[in-house]
Amino acid sequence: MAVTIKDIAKYAGVSVTTVSRALNGYPDVSEETREKIKKIAEELNYSPNSIARGLVTNKTHTVGLVVSELIKPGAYHPFFLEILAGIKAGLRKDKYDLILYTVDPTSQDVTPYEKLCNDRKVDGAIVEGLKLSDPYIEEIKNTEIPTVLIDIPILNDKVGYVSSDNVQAAFEATSYLIKLGHKNIGFINGHNDAAVSFERLEGYKKALYKNNIPYKDEYVVFDDFTQDGGYNCFRKMIFENPEITAVFHASDLMAIGSLKAAQDLGMQVPDDISIVGFDDIELSSLITPGLTTIRQENYKIGYMAARHLVSIIKGEKPRHIIIPHRLIIRQSAKKI
Amino acid sequence: MAVTIKDIAKYAGVSVTTVSRALNGYPDVSEETREKIKKIAEELNYSPNSIARGLVTNKTHTVGLVVSELIKPGAYHPFFLEILAGIKAGLRKDKYDLILYTVDPTSQDVTPYEKLCNDRKVDGAIVEGLKLSDPYIEEIKNTEIPTVLIDIPILNDKVGYVSSDNVQAAFEATSYLIKLGHKNIGFINGHNDAAVSFERLEGYKKALYKNNIPYKDEYVVFDDFTQDGGYNCFRKMIFENPEITAVFHASDLMAIGSLKAAQDLGMQVPDDISIVGFDDIELSSLITPGLTTIRQENYKIGYMAARHLVSIIKGEKPRHIIIPHRLIIRQSAKKI
DNA sequence: AGATGTTACCAAAACGTTTCGGATGCATTT
DNA sequence: AAATGCATCCGAAACGTTTTGGTAACATCT
Known part of the structure; x- marks a missing residue:
C-alpha cells in the first residue's frame, strides 16, 4: 500500500x-544519485516507516510524559496545560513525539515505571505530579531510562530534574510580608508528600530567622494543595491564633480557599488579614482582591524539562535546572 | 538485552x-505447554516488543490527539484538560496509548493530516479545536484514517464526531432569558470559523421565533471566544442598543468579559443587565455574581470521543454522538 | 607495475514479532 | 487397512528499515 x-x-x-543512505545523508553516495533518489521519494510521496526504523535502531524518537493526579480530587491540575505547552515547544525542535501517560495512584494495576516506558519503547520520559510516597520514585532513583522530573529532586546518571527555587521563593514571599510590618505570619503548607513543601517551609523559616522573628510550630499547618484544604486550615488557624495578621500559602488554590474563609468569617482582605499565595494561576489575577503570589514560569519549566531530556538522551549529564520565579504584588496583602 | x-x-x-500463539491465546496449543510458556514469560519478566509487533500487524494500538489552539492568544484552552481526562479514561479499557499533536495554524510547516498520522502509524485520531477554515478539515472529509472530531460535523466512512446539541442548548439558554421577561436579548457569538457558532445562532433564533420576538441583526455580534472579545463586543452593543436587558454568550470567557465591561460601565449584574454564558468553566462558579450558563460535559465528550474512535477502528460505522448539556442557573440573570 | 586509497555502490543480516502453510502422530471412521 | 479428522506443533516468510562488511572501478602514489 504505502510506498x-x-x-x-x-x-x-x-x-x-x-x-x-542517500536519504539519511550518508557521504558514500554521489550527489547525482542522491538528487535522483530524493526527487523520486518526493514524487512518490514517500515517508519513512518509523516503526520499521525503530525496530532496528531501537530508538523511537518518542518521549513519554507521565503525569499523576491529572484530576486531583475536586479539581483539575491547575497549571498542567502550561507545562504541557512548554514541553511540546521544547520537543518541537528535535521532532520528538509525546505520548501521554496518566497514572492514577488509586488504581489497581500500577504498571511499573520501567515497564511503562519499555512497552512503548520511549527514548525517555518527563515525570510530573508524583508524590514522594509514590512507588515510581524508588524506581526512578535507579532507572537507566533518561528521565526528567518536575519538582522532585532526584539526580543520577540518567535522571535530572527542573524546578523553581522553592526555598528562595518562599523566603521572598515571607520577607515581603515581614517588610509590610507583619510579625505573626501563618503558613498554610502543602502536604508533606511533596518535595516542594519541605523547601517552602525552609524558605519561610529562613525569612523569619533572618528578621529575628521566632518560629512557631502552631503557625504552620499542612494540607493538600486544594481550595478546600486552604479553607479549612484558615478557619482553624485563625480560630486558634487570632493574633495572626498574614498567611502565606503553598498554592494559590489554598490562598483562594483562605480568602473565601476569611470572607465567610466577616474578615476583610487585605484590611484584616493579608494573604499571599504560590503559583500565580490564572484565576489569581481575576478575583477580588487580586492575589499577591509567587509566579512560577510553568511554561518555561515544561520547556526546559523537554530540552534537558533531549540532552540527556543525547548523552549529556543530567542536572538540576532552576527556573526563575517572581513575586507578583497585587492587592491581597498590605502594610500594617 | 531485553528478553x-x-x-x-x-x-x-x-x-x-x-x-x-500461546501468549496470544490461539487455540492450537495445549493447555500444558501454554501454562509452561506463560510461567517462563512471567519469570523472565518478558514484555512484548510493541514495535516489532506493530511492524507486522500494521497496528500500533496508539491513537493521536490533534489539538489546535492549545494556547489561544492570551489564554490557555479553558477545558482541554477535561476533554483530555475523558479521552484517557475512554482509551484505558482497550489499552490504547495516546500521542499528542499540537498544531499551530500560524506555523510554517503544517504537516498534512494524513502524513501526521501515517508517520507515527497511529490507528486513529481524535481532533479538537479546529477552525472551519483549517486545511485539515478538507483532508479529513476524505480520509481513510479512523477519526473522531469534537464539535465539527463531518461524517463519512471512517469519520464520526461528537458534540453537544448546540442548537438545543442555545435555544434553552435564550428561552430561559425570555421566561425571565427579557425581550431585547443580545447574542455575543463566537467567530464564524467555528461550527458551533452557527448552531448556537440557530438555537437563539429559534427561541425568539417561538416566542414571537422579532430577530434583529444588530443584536448579534461575532468575535473570538475570548474574554477581551466579550468585553469589547459588550461595550459596543450596549452603546448602540441601550434597550438591551440581557445578553447571551457563546462562551463563558466572553460572558465574563461582558461582566467586566458592565462593571466598568457602572452597570449592576444582574440588576441592570442579565448575562448568560456557555461552557460552565470552573471560573464561572467562582466569580461574583455566579455565571448562569450552559454546562457542557467535557469529560464525557472526551470519553465518548475515545470510545467511538475505538469502535470505528474495530470496524463499526461512524456516527454523530450527542452529549447532554444542562442549564446551570446562578446569579447573573434575573427576572425583570 | 604493484600497492594503496578513494569513491560509489550493494547483498545480506538483523531487529522481534505474527502468520501462512504445512507436518506429525494419534484416534476415529469407513 | 485405508482414509479422515483432530490436536499440537513448527519452519520460514514477511513487515520496512538500518547497518555491516564487503566489492568493483578507478585514480594516485611509490
Whole structure:
C-alpha cells in the first residue's frame, strides 16, 4: 500500500541500501544519485516507516510524559496545560513525539515505571505530579531510562530534574510580608508528600530567622494543595491564633480557599488579614482582591524539562535546572 | 538485552511460533505447554516488543490527539484538560496509548493530516479545536484514517464526531432569558470559523421565533471566544442598543468579559443587565455574581470521543454522538 | 607495475514479532 | 487397512528499515 524504500530503489535502479543512505545523508553516495533518489521519494510521496526504523535502531524518537493526579480530587491540575505547552515547544525542535501517560495512584494495576516506558519503547520520559510516597520514585532513583522530573529532586546518571527555587521563593514571599510590618505570619503548607513543601517551609523559616522573628510550630499547618484544604486550615488557624495578621500559602488554590474563609468569617482582605499565595494561576489575577503570589514560569519549566531530556538522551549529564520565579504584588496583602 | 520471544522459546524447548500463539491465546496449543510458556514469560519478566509487533500487524494500538489552539492568544484552552481526562479514561479499557499533536495554524510547516498520522502509524485520531477554515478539515472529509472530531460535523466512512446539541442548548439558554421577561436579548457569538457558532445562532433564533420576538441583526455580534472579545463586543452593543436587558454568550470567557465591561460601565449584574454564558468553566462558579450558563460535559465528550474512535477502528460505522448539556442557573440573570 | 586509497555502490543480516502453510502422530471412521 | 479428522506443533516468510562488511572501478602514489 504505502510506498516503501524498496519502491524507490526499483524506480531509481539502485539498491535499498543506497536509498537509505542517500536519504539519511550518508557521504558514500554521489550527489547525482542522491538528487535522483530524493526527487523520486518526493514524487512518490514517500515517508519513512518509523516503526520499521525503530525496530532496528531501537530508538523511537518518542518521549513519554507521565503525569499523576491529572484530576486531583475536586479539581483539575491547575497549571498542567502550561507545562504541557512548554514541553511540546521544547520537543518541537528535535521532532520528538509525546505520548501521554496518566497514572492514577488509586488504581489497581500500577504498571511499573520501567515497564511503562519499555512497552512503548520511549527514548525517555518527563515525570510530573508524583508524590514522594509514590512507588515510581524508588524506581526512578535507579532507572537507566533518561528521565526528567518536575519538582522532585532526584539526580543520577540518567535522571535530572527542573524546578523553581522553592526555598528562595518562599523566603521572598515571607520577607515581603515581614517588610509590610507583619510579625505573626501563618503558613498554610502543602502536604508533606511533596518535595516542594519541605523547601517552602525552609524558605519561610529562613525569612523569619533572618528578621529575628521566632518560629512557631502552631503557625504552620499542612494540607493538600486544594481550595478546600486552604479553607479549612484558615478557619482553624485563625480560630486558634487570632493574633495572626498574614498567611502565606503553598498554592494559590489554598490562598483562594483562605480568602473565601476569611470572607465567610466577616474578615476583610487585605484590611484584616493579608494573604499571599504560590503559583500565580490564572484565576489569581481575576478575583477580588487580586492575589499577591509567587509566579512560577510553568511554561518555561515544561520547556526546559523537554530540552534537558533531549540532552540527556543525547548523552549529556543530567542536572538540576532552576527556573526563575517572581513575586507578583497585587492587592491581597498590605502594610500594617 | 531485553528478553524476547526467542529466549522463551529456547527455555521452553518449543518454537517461537508456539510461544507467540500461546501468549496470544490461539487455540492450537495445549493447555500444558501454554501454562509452561506463560510461567517462563512471567519469570523472565518478558514484555512484548510493541514495535516489532506493530511492524507486522500494521497496528500500533496508539491513537493521536490533534489539538489546535492549545494556547489561544492570551489564554490557555479553558477545558482541554477535561476533554483530555475523558479521552484517557475512554482509551484505558482497550489499552490504547495516546500521542499528542499540537498544531499551530500560524506555523510554517503544517504537516498534512494524513502524513501526521501515517508517520507515527497511529490507528486513529481524535481532533479538537479546529477552525472551519483549517486545511485539515478538507483532508479529513476524505480520509481513510479512523477519526473522531469534537464539535465539527463531518461524517463519512471512517469519520464520526461528537458534540453537544448546540442548537438545543442555545435555544434553552435564550428561552430561559425570555421566561425571565427579557425581550431585547443580545447574542455575543463566537467567530464564524467555528461550527458551533452557527448552531448556537440557530438555537437563539429559534427561541425568539417561538416566542414571537422579532430577530434583529444588530443584536448579534461575532468575535473570538475570548474574554477581551466579550468585553469589547459588550461595550459596543450596549452603546448602540441601550434597550438591551440581557445578553447571551457563546462562551463563558466572553460572558465574563461582558461582566467586566458592565462593571466598568457602572452597570449592576444582574440588576441592570442579565448575562448568560456557555461552557460552565470552573471560573464561572467562582466569580461574583455566579455565571448562569450552559454546562457542557467535557469529560464525557472526551470519553465518548475515545470510545467511538475505538469502535470505528474495530470496524463499526461512524456516527454523530450527542452529549447532554444542562442549564446551570446562578446569579447573573434575573427576572425583570 | 604493484600497492594503496578513494569513491560509489550493494547483498545480506538483523531487529522481534505474527502468520501462512504445512507436518506429525494419534484416534476415529469407513 | 485405508482414509479422515483432530490436536499440537513448527519452519520460514514477511513487515520496512538500518547497518555491516564487503566489492568493483578507478585514480594516485611509490
